[in-house]
Structure formats: C-alpha cells, structure tokens
Amino acid sequence: MDDVRWLTDDEQRAWRALAAVVLRLPAALERQLQRDSQMSHFEYWVLALTSEEPDRTVRLSTLATHANASLSRLSHVITRLERRGWVKREPDPDDARATRARLTHAGWRALVAAAPGHVEAVRRLVFDVLQPDDVADLARIADRIAERLREEPSG
Amino acid sequence: MDDVRWLTDDEQRAWRALAAVVLRLPAALERQLQRDSQMSHFEYWVLALTSEEPDRTVRLSTLATHANASLSRLSHVITRLERRGWVKREPDPDDARATRARLTHAGWRALVAAAPGHVEAVRRLVFDVLQPDDVADLARIADRIAERLREEPSG
DNA sequence: AAAGATTGAAGACTCAATCTTC
DNA sequence: GAAGATTGAGTCTTCAATCTTT
16 A cells, blocks of 8 residues: 555554554554443543643643643533532632532542553553563654654644 | 552552543544544544555454454444445344445545645644654553453453 | 633544344 | 345544634
8 A cells, every 4th residue: 555655664664563553552452441441531531631730620721731632522521520519610709711520528429439450451461462672662663654744733 | 549559669650640641542543533624533544444455355353453443332333334335334244243334435545635634633643742762662562461351251 | 802701602532332253 | 154245323523613812
C-alpha cells in the first residue's frame, strides 16, 4: 500500500507497531476498568488527575489539558461523573467564566477501589514486557511525540 | 494520586507520556484525514490493508486481526465503506461462513488520494521528532507491547 | 474578540444476542 | 460447540452553535 511506501522500512515497522499499541492499549484498559470498576479509562484519568490537585479541585479547562481531551468531551464526562456523585461542579471564585470540578468522598473511594486493578493492568500490559533500559527509551520517545502533539491545533 | 504511586518514578514518567500519545495521536490523525479526505483513520487503515492483499480482497476476520479491531467494529465500518462504494462484500468460496471485502476502483482512488496527506501527518507528528536511533527503539518497544496486547482476550 | 464552558445532534464504538456454517 | 459474521441498543465522542465573562 502507499501508506508506508513513503516511510523507510524501519519507520514502517515502527509505525505498524505503534499503531497497534495505540489501537489496542486503550481498548484493553477500557475493558479492565469497565469490567472491574464500572468506569471508563477516561473517567479514571479524570478522577485521578482531580485527586492530585489541592483540595481535589480543578478548573475544567486545566483538567482538559492534563487529560489530553477537548473541553467539550470533558464537560460531558463531568456531567456523567456528577450524576454518579463522584465529582461536583462549583463556580471558580477567581473567574466567573470558569467552572471547577471537586472530587467527592464517594469519588475518592471509587478511585481508590479502582486503582490497584488498573495499575496492575498497566504493569502487565506495558512494563512487564520491557527491559530496564526500555523504560527510559519509552519515556524519551513518547515525551517527544507528546510534545509535538501538544503543538497541534485543537486538543 | 494512586494510579502511578505503585510504579517507579521512571515508569510513571513513561506511562504519562505514553498515555498522552495514545490519547492525542489518534485524535490528531483523525482530524487530518477527516478534514482532508473525509474518512476516519480506521477507515483509512481498512482501505490500506485491503489494498495490500492479493486481488485487493480479504476475509473480514483476517482484516479485523490486521486492523487491531473487533469483528463487530469492522463489520460496521465495512457497511459504511460499502455505502460509499469503496469496498464490496462477497462470499468466500472456500468457506461459506466467511465474507470477503474487495476494494473497488473508487476505493483505490480514494486511498491513493488520501495517502500523501496522511503519510505527511505521520511523518510530522511522529518521525520528525525522532533521532535515527529512536526509530529502532520505538519499533522494539512498541512491538513488545503490541505482542502482549495480542495475547489479551477479545480484540 | 478571546477564553471558559455547555448543549444537542449526528456519527461511531461496544456489548450482547443471534444466525449460519464448520 | 466453535468460528465467522451481522445487527440493534445503549453509550460515548465530535462538531458546531451558543452563552457568559474577560
């Protein structure tokens, strides 16, 4: 096919493998979390990122950036999380345009309950198959690509 | 948060970066293809993979494996591609259970038209930021993870 | 005008159920 | 019973339109 004809052979191989990871890894993590904790991978990220903030509270726009998602997507997800009582929206006192999400006690408990299984999955699917040196290589390479992706319009 | 507390610091860094890639890369490629060629990234893969087969024809189950997708997802996509006249379903003469997808002439043209822009995007978003050695590292690491992911139930 | 956020509609994906053939 | 495939329902995501505040 033409796709990869314009990449070198090495780039082709790398691209095929990366594409497989990008397609299958989210699906695998999704299944684990959905099955064991009835939440999506993205919901897990949102809860986890929020839990790291002071007062377990963040602006939605900040959260969207950290979660690598659009504000629209995040807003829909926050609505669902709010329905389940895991987060609460509140106005930002510093800027009347902004909204903050606050992790509730129930949300914290849900996160703590989900974490072990999720971390175990990440370890099993990713780090168990890597050699010690690979971890640094992966971090370096993924960081570079992620940085470039952050320069992209919309995100 | 607890997510990454049970990974080493290095693993944490690698995981954050990988997660960002996994979330943003598909979105970026998706936007490029949708904007320039009115097709999804996954549809592009399906067309490209089909185009590589003898007679530009493949079994759906084979195609699903190559495309890292479930048969259900693929079937839905083939239906859409068929509506646009880019592929045709046909029975497999060797196995009455099976269905084959055949790339049409229009499908081939659509693929050829989309390829340059897509390859350019892959190059810009991935390979332009990598050093020569990185490509081999990426291929090695992504291959290992992809292999593990293929052992997962469902896919 | 830009930034922060929300909403609804349309399209895509997942899951489970189902069907046919091996 | 397993493999190959399809379908429909429910859910999620994207995109564009909209609103308010800066």
